[in-house]
Amino acid sequence: MLGATSKGKAVGGNFHPMAASFWCNQPIGSDPERPFTGSGREPLLPPHLLQPPQNNGHHHHHNNKLIITGPSRLSGHVPISGSKNSALSILAATLCCSGTSKISNVPNLSDTRTMVSILSSMGAEIEASDSEILINTDGVGTVEPDSEEIRKFRGGFFVIGPLVARFGEAVVALPGGCDIGARPVDLYVRGLRALGAVVELRDGKVHAKAANGRGLVGGRFQLQFPSVGATETLMMAACLADGVTLLSNVAKEPEVVGLAQFLNDCGACIEGAGSDKLVIKGKSWLHGSRCIIAPDRIEAGTFMLAAAITRSCILMSPVIPSHMSCLVDKLKAAGCKIRQWSHDTLEVSAISADVGESLKGFDVKTGPFPGFPTDIQPQTMVLLTTCNGTSSVEESIFENRMGHASELLKLGARIKVCGSTALVYGKDKRSGLCGSCVVAKDLRGGMSLVLAGLAAEGTTEISGVQHIDRGYHNLDLKLKFLGADVKRLMAPHLAFPL
Ligand SMILES: CC(=O)N[C@H]1[C@@H](OP(=O)(O)OP(=O)(O)OC[C@H]2O[C@@H](n3ccc(=O)[nH]c3=O)[C@H](O)[C@@H]2O)O[C@H](CO)[C@@H](O)[C@@H]1O
Numbered sequence: 397m398l399g400a401t402s403k404g405k406a407v408g409g410n411f412h413p414m415a416a417s418f419w420c421n422q423p424i425g426s427d428p429e430r431p432f433t434g435s436g437r438e439p440l441l442p443p444h445l446l447q448p449p450q451n452n453g454h455h456h457h458h459n460n461k462l463i464i465t466g467p468s469r470l471s472g473h474v475p476i477s478g479s480k481n482s483a484l485s486i487l488a489a490t491l492c493c494s495g496t497s498k499i500s501n502v503p504n505l506s507d508t509r510t511m512v513s514i515l516s517s518m519g520a521e522i523e524a525s526d527s528e529i530l531i532n533t534d535g536v537g538t539v540e541p542d543s544e545e546i547r548k549f550r551g552g553f554f555v556i557g558p559l560v561a562r563f564g565e566a567v568v569a570l571p572g573g574c575d576i577g578a579r580p581v582d583l584y585v586r587g588l589r590a591l592g593a594v595v596e597l598r599d600g601k602v603h604a605k606a607a608n609g610r611g612l613v614g615g616r617f618q619l620q621f622p623s624v625g626a627t628e629t630l631m632m633a634a635c636l637a638d639g640v641t642l643l644s645n646v647a648k649e650p651e652v653v654g655l656a657q658f659l660n661d662c663g664a665c666i667e668g669a670g671s672d673k674l675v676i677k678g679k680s681w682l683h684g685s686r687c688i689i690a691p692d693r694i695e696a697g698t699f700m701l702a703a704a705i706t707r708s709c710i711l712m713s714p715v716i717p718s719h720m721s722c723l724v725d726k727l728k729a730a731g732c733k734i735r736q737w738s739h740d741t742l743e744v745s746a747i748s749a750d751v752g753e754s755l756k757g758f759d760v761k762t763g764p765f766p767g768f769p770t771d772i773q774p775q776t777m778v779l780l781t782t783c784n785g786t787s788s789v790e791e792s793i794f795e796n797r798m799g800h801a802s803e804l805l806k807l808g809a810r811i812k813v814c815g816s817t818a819l820v821y822g823k824d825k826r827s828g829l830c831g832s833c834v835v836a837k838d839l840r841g842g843m844s845l846v847l848a849g850l851a852a853e854g855t856t857e858i859s860g861v862q863h864i865d866r867g868y869h870n871l872d873l874k875l876k877f878l879g880a881d882v883k884r885l886m887a888p889h890l891a892f893p894l
């Protein structure tokens with residue numbers, strides 16, 4: 397096992413020396429305090445640990461495949477990257493701020509690159525190095541971000557709140573994101589109206605305008621459902637509205653708390669983040685600030701499940717254990733051993749000496765935080781296929797998040813889906829699955845196929861990898877480092893010769 401710090405630094409802190417150029421279209425300046433790896437300096441990583449970013453935005457990445465040969469026993473200490481979802485909302489929030497913000501620990505993913513590219517093409521000044529972004533949105537000269545970019549993911553839509561609050565107007569296309577349900581934006585629309593905006597849908601774009609050109613005004617709004625994105629968007633808008641806003645039945649997710657902390661550091665006045673009510677006193681302007689993106693609880697949860705599924709022992713850091721308690725409880729109930737080595741280091745062990753003969757199945761129902769995260773539901777389903785007995789998985793956040801189940805059947809899993817509930821008939825051993833060709837249809841569902849491939853006998857070929865690349869930083873590298881047999885077939889090898 398490599399030492400925690402050296403490995404954590406190696407993968408988490410530095411990646412490909414070309415990475416900087418993927419963050420923005422324009423060449424970026426250099427700062428002696430913060431050398432960026434694209435400057436021609438010696439990379440800090442040994443060459444064998446360097447690999448190109450997995451998804452560089454070119455069209456051919458749609459043909460990438462992951463080839464996994466199992467079963468694998470994993471071991472080692474895996475570094476956890478910054479949270480994708482937290483980075484997306486905090487990057488959007490920089491549109492509220494005058495002056496420069498410095499956002500660190502941003503994961504280099506296709507989603508975060510798309511967000512940076514949206515802000516940059518709207519006129520924001522951006523310098524990127526490694527996982528750090530300096531951003532100044534004072535030069536933003538349009539309130540209409542590129543629709544094609546917005547349609548690539550969900551997080552792009554969050555810019556509607558800051559734009560209408562700071563510039564009085566916004567025109568934002570309906571967003572994309574994982575195909576896991578209808579995912580309307582009605583709560584965003586109604587919430588912005590409660591803050592005095594006139595909002596209409598025309599040509600697939602949401603047009604929002606502060607009434608009478610006076611800017612937004614404080615108001616009261618109760619969300620029908622504690623939507624994470626709507627909470628974040630309305631919070632950003634309310635920070636710059638005239639007067640006090642009361643938002644109730646809001647999301648309590650750690651990403652909401654992280655966003656409130658950043659905005660408060662920028663001079664906003666938000667109370668109640670982490671509870672179901674927010675009281676926001678609007679300010680006429682916010683300044684920039686520094687912020688370090690919190691570790692990705694979904695990535696951490698995925699590696700915890702990888703340890704359990706492959707009956708292995710993995711250490712991971714940094715993690716915030718209080719963000720993980722639902723999963724920790726379930727894994728303990730299954731029979732896994734979980735130890736906390738330090739305030740931010742967890743070890744998950746499911747090696748047979750630790751768990752006895754087998755792991756026990758459990759029932760799980762997803763819910764808003766602090767409930768069980770929907771973003772680790774598919775990966776949890778894979779674990780249950782290897783556990784004793786019949787387990788049920790109920791998805792209560794998204795109405796169509798079972799797409800992975802039919803792919804898991806191809807790997808030999810026994811799963812019956814009825815609406816948003818799946819019954820999983822466990823096989824009571826780790827290698828009850830066998831390799832096959834499967835398709836990733838969305839991010840977490842795709843990742844569940846990777847985990848299944850690690851446990852399955854033989855070779856699993858996964859296409860649709862671009863979905864997985866939206867959310868897992870350096871996935872191949874981290875898995876290989878833990879001892880998995882993972883290869884990526886890049887598009888050029890797959891393409892027909894001309
Ligand atoms: C970029 C980002 O941060 N994505 C996360 C965010 O997505 P996102 O913010 O899109 O998820 P929401 O919390 O908004 O969605 C929850 C439910 O509310 C519904 N809804 C939402 C808004 C609305 O206006 N009307 C409405 O009906 C959705 O269709 C869904 O059924 O939180 C989800 C729930 O933790 C996570 O799975 C996603 O990874």
Ligand SMILES: C=C(OP(=O)(O)O)C(=O)O
Nearest residue numbers: 550551573574771839840
């Ligand atoms: C659903 C997810 O992302 P998005 O909201 O961007 O689709 C996710 O991260 O699992």
